[in-house]
Amino acid sequence: MLAKIKSARDALRKSEQKVADVILADPDGSVQSSIQSIATKASVSEPTVIRFCRALDCVGFQQFKLRLAQDLASRGTFFYRDVTTDDTSKELATKLIDGAIASMVQMRNQLNYESLEHAINFFENCDRIEFYGSGGSGIVAEDAQLKFFRLGKPAIAYADPHIQHASAALLDNKSLIVAISHSGRSKDILETVKIAKQSRAKVITVTATKSPLAEIGDVNFSVDVDEDSDIFSPVKSRLAQMIVLDILAVGIAVKGGEEMLQQLARARRAIDFKFV
Amino acid sequence: MLAKIKSARDALRKSEQKVADVILADPDGSVQSSIQSIATKASVSEPTVIRFCRALDCVGFQQFKLRLAQDLASRGTFFYRDVTTDDTSKELATKLIDGAIASMVQMRNQLNYESLEHAINFFENCDRIEFYGSGGSGIVAEDAQLKFFRLGKPAIAYADPHIQHASAALLDNKSLIVAISHSGRSKDILETVKIAKQSRAKVITVTATKSPLAEIGDVNFSVDVDEDSDIFSPVKSRLAQMIVLDILAVGIAVKGGEEMLQQLARARRAIDFKFV
C-alpha cells in the first residue's frame, strides 16, 4: 500500500498529493487518525482525503486505513533492509529473499478480487489471448503464454513492439490482451494497447496503480512494489507479476472444472519422455 | 489478538461471548464490518460490542478493528493448502501466494552460501556466461540473461536444445554456463552439460538436490519445491530459481564495488527515453 501510494503519487491531483505526503511522512500515525486530522495536517478539505482514498481503489477512508494498517503490520514481519556493499553473502541472500517475501505479502493484501472475477469472465468469452510486455515484462509475458496455452485457447506472447503493434491491429472484439509493464509508462506498450482498443479487444493490464497504462485498460491488476532497492531490472515486481498471472490462470482452470484439470494433466504427461 | 480473544472468551459476560464467537468465526469479515452488523450477527446490542472491545483493552471499536486487522495481516504461518475447485477467488489467491511465500522461506533456509561464494568466483574468472534451460526454465534463463549482461561480460540464454548443444561445443575453459532445470532429469539439458564439460567450461546448476543434473555440475544451487499442488508449469520453482539467480547477480554486482553499481545505474538510465 505504501508502495502503491508512492507510485500513484505523481498521477494524483495537487491537493491529493499533499495528503499522500502527510501519510507517507507518518504512516503509523495516520492509521490512527481520523479524516479530520489528516485533512488538517495536509491543509486540505475532508472530501479531498476521501477522493485520495478512492484514487487508490478503496471504497472509503475506513478501508484505506485498514489496508494501510495491514500493510504496516506485514512490513514488520519481514523487515526489508537495503543491500550494502559490505554484506556477507548470507546477509545479502537473506535480504533479497525477505524483500521478495515482503512484496508477496503485500500482494496478498492488495489483490483486487473483483478484477480477478472480471478477468476470468473476459477469458471465458474470448477466442484468443495475447500477452504483451517488453524487457523484463517480456519474460513475464512468455511465462504467461506457457501457462495459458494449456487452457485450450490460442495464447501468444510478443516482446517486440513492432510485432505487438502489428498483431494488435489484427485483433477483434473476441480477443483478449494482457499488457504487462512495470512502470505502466512505456510508450511502446501504451501505443500497443491503444491499437488493440481500436480493434475492440478487451484489455487486462498488470502494472502500477494510476499509471497511464492502468487507466486505459478494462481491468487492472495493481502491482506496486517498492523498488528503490532493486539494483537490476525489478525482480520483485517480476515475481509479483508472475504470481498474479498464475492466480489468474489457476482461477480459470479451477472454474473450468474437472474436465479442464484433466486436460492440464494430459499436457503435462506429454513431455514425460523428455526425462531420464 | 485472535489468541487473546480465545483465551479471554470464558472470562467474558454471556452476550460478549456471543460477540467473540462471531468474530472468531469470521475474522476477515469482521474487520470490514461496522459495529451494527456485528451486533446484529451476534444478536446483541451495539454497546455490548463496545464493551467487548473494552474488555480486550481497546479504547474503542475502531482500535479493536485496527489491531485485529494487523494481527490478521501478520499472522506469519503461511500454511500451505491445496487449491480446490470450490475455492472462492480470494481463497485461491491467498493459497497460491502463501505457497509461493512458503517456498521462498524454504529457499532462505536451505540456500548454500558456499555455493554462492564459489559461483561468484567462477563469474569473476570467466570471459562469458551462457544460460541454458528449456520450457519453463527457459524463461528463467532469459531473465538471468537480462540481469547478467549488464555486468559487463557477454551473457546469452538458449532455450532450444539443438542450439544449446552447438553453443556448448564452442565453449572453452574461460566460459561459465548456468544450467537451469526444475527436475534436473531432462535428457536435453544433461546432454548439453556433458558437451559443455568436454569443452572444459565451468558449470553452475540450478536444480533439484541429488538430481542427475546436480551431480554433474561444479556447483549446484538446490531448488526443491513441493510441486504436487502446482496445476501448471511449476510457478513456485520458477520463482525460487529466479530469486537464486538474482542473489547471484546482486552478489557479483556488490563485490564489483561502487564502480559496477554506477555502471548499472547507467544501464538503467539508457532506457529512460522509452517512457512517457
Add this chain to the structure above:
DNA sequence: ATTAGCTCGTAATAAAGTTACAACACTCTT
C-alpha cells in the same frame, strides 16, 4: 420478598465519514 449489584438494551448524542453542489482555476479556443 426486598434490595444490592451486575448485565444488558434503549434511546439520545456526538463524531466521523460521505455526498451534492457551487465556486474557483486552469486550459484551449476564437
Add this chain to the structure above:
DNA sequence: AAGAGTGTTGTAACTTTATTACGAGCTAAT
C-alpha cells in the same frame, strides 16, 4: 485577451457509525 469548457477543490448538508447515559431486568443474598 475574453470566454467556453473542463477539471479541481472546498462548503455545507447529510448519513452513517460509534459512543454515552440511563434505566430495566435479572440474580442472589439477606
